[in-house]
Amino acid sequence: ARRKFLGTLPEVARRELWRAHGFGSVCHFAAVLAGVSEEQVRLVLRTEKRVVDMPKLHQALVTGKISVNKIAKVRIRQNSLY
Numbered sequence: 001a002r003r004k005f006l007g008t009l010p011e012v013a014r015r016e017l018w019r020a021h022g023f024g025s026v027c028h029f030a031a032v033l034a035g036v037s038e039e040q041v042r043l044v045l046r047t048e049k050r051v052v053d054m055p056k057l058h059q060a061l062v063t064g065k066i067s068v069n070k071i072a073k074v075r076i077r078q079n080s081l082y
Helices: 002-015 026-034 038-050 055-063 068-081
Strands: none
Touching (some): 002 026
16 A cells, blocks of 8 residues: 555646645655655655656556565666666
């Protein structure tokens, strides 16, 4: 459930849905609803921007099939190969 929640955060941030629910930021939204740290929210948002051009990884992130930590590691290793 936590991975699925984290997968929704890029859309929540993009559409600023956190404002509609009365929160001050997407980080505050995630902290109150799921106990997610600000660092974890930032990691999800950064990773989502980096994998937009990789449809399978992007889909795995937003659906929660793969954790953001694993996707971030894959992306870092890919950059080091070039």
